[in-house]
Amino acid sequence: MKNSYKKDKKSLKIGFAGSHILSWFCLKTISELCKEYGDSIKIVFNVEPKKGEAYSAFNEFNNLESEYNFEHIKTNKIDSPENLKKLKKYNLDIFFIIGWHKIVSQEVIDIASYCIGMHTSLLPKDRGSAPVNWQIIRKESKGGITLFHLDIGVDTGDIIAQKKFKILETDTCKDVHEKSILGAIKMLREEWPFFKKNEIKRIPQINSHASFNKRRNVNDGKIDWNKSNIDIYSLIKATTSPYPGSFSFLNNKKLIIWVSKISHKKSLEAPGTIIESGKNLIVKTGVGCIKLTKLNFEGEPECNAELFSLLYDIKPGMIIS
Missing domain, CATH: 3.10.25.10 (Formyl transferase, C-terminal domain)
Incomplete structure (x- = not known):
């Protein structure tokens, strides 16, 4: 049965941090999965609006807060003493950090049993900044999105799942982001039963196959x-x-x-x-x-x-x- 994990598995305690349009769709999906499987989103971080406006594709979560009733903190620093105290209070099973504006510290990564992120490329290819933009500039025909374990490196953590797609010659960055979002939603839905069973995959990245993108301005x-x-x-x-x-x-x-x-x-x-x-x-x-x-x-x-x-x-x- 679709909801069989409700009855025989513990309720997962979930945290989330992000600020991108991808973040909004992932948070919406995770919130719905929590309802379906009997889990709960405890705490959500977004950047302060004035800071967020400086980032392309910035999205707020106010409407999701109203709908799903989670603690919603707007901050530019997840690892402030005050925020770390709040995070520790919840004893999180999974802390999703998707579309955050900078690399987080080891202390944040260790705050939950699992710290999980998304990257809009097929890791280890296109680690670093702006993978979608660089893929289009390089006229690439294949793209994808990766669900992976966060570590203190730049997109170097073990892979959980990936979705591939074609980049058409007419695709803009918006088109490719929409394909990435579709892949993200599918992965979260497919992997949630494994989250419930504490069977989260770990596929090490092959560093010799890695490429790295510089930050764009x-x-x-x-x-x-x-x-x-x-x-x-x-x-x-x-x-x-x-x-x-x-x-x-x-x-x-x-x-x-x-x-x-x-x-x-x-x-x-x-x-x-x-x-x-x-x-x-x-x-x-x-x-x-x-x-x-x-x-x-x-x-x-x-x-x-x-x-x-x-x-x-x-x-x-x-x-x-």
């Missing part, structure tokens, strides 16, 4: 128009919403580009030159051309190409730098 989204149209298209897909977007400058104003398409137009103009405006806004790149379809100047509303061209009197020959 907003300036990494600056477009180099000397690169090929395919490279620029990939960068735009990798940095679009919920990230800050790829950018360049036009008439000394910061131009943010959210959506583009490969153009088959041919031109001998210098890279960064607008070769067509109006319904289509096409720019010459180092190799080929690219069509900009959704864009805006910083702080101003998003426009399609036709609206942007009309509003700002965009003409062929203008240079985007």
Whole structure:
């Protein structure tokens, strides 16, 4: 029976920390699994809203707190003396840390019988920062998500489960994150019966197969128009919403580009030159051309190409730098 573990297994005491959109979906799923299996979420951490707004894809848990009635703490430091005291009080069986903004200390990892995280790659590949963004920039065709035991290393803990998926040529970072979220929900549902039986898998990572991504920042989204149209298209897909977007400058104003398409137009103009405006806004790149379809100047509303061209009197020959 689906709920057989309710009667013959102890009630798990669960803690959770996160701040990403992936965190919200995982917390929702875990909360529902606790209801189904007779377990309980005792304490949840999210970052303080002012701090959270600085992170891409930040999500709050206020609505989940209302629905599932857990202790909800907004903090920038899980391992403060006050928070550690609260955690120890609950004697947690599992502490999920999913989408938190920094590596946690050994003291936090040891606070529960198991400390478990998620990473949006097929570990040991793509350890470190922004795996989804880097996968799209590198034009990879395979992605995945990993459920694993946390340790003090950077995504080095033993693996519990993984889900693989294809990254399509048209996928943006939002699309890949949605595929990761689907995989996360499926893994949590599949593995929960093993959590109940205290049979949580441990598959050591093969360190010789590991790769590591450096941390990205907003300036990494600056477009180099000397690169090929395919490279620029990939960068735009990798940095679009919920990230800050790829950018360049036009008439000394910061131009943010959210959506583009490969153009088959041919031109001998210098890279960064607008070769067509109006319904289509096409720019010459180092190799080929690219069509900009959704864009805006910083702080101003998003426009399609036709609206942007009309509003700002965009003409062929203008240079985007």
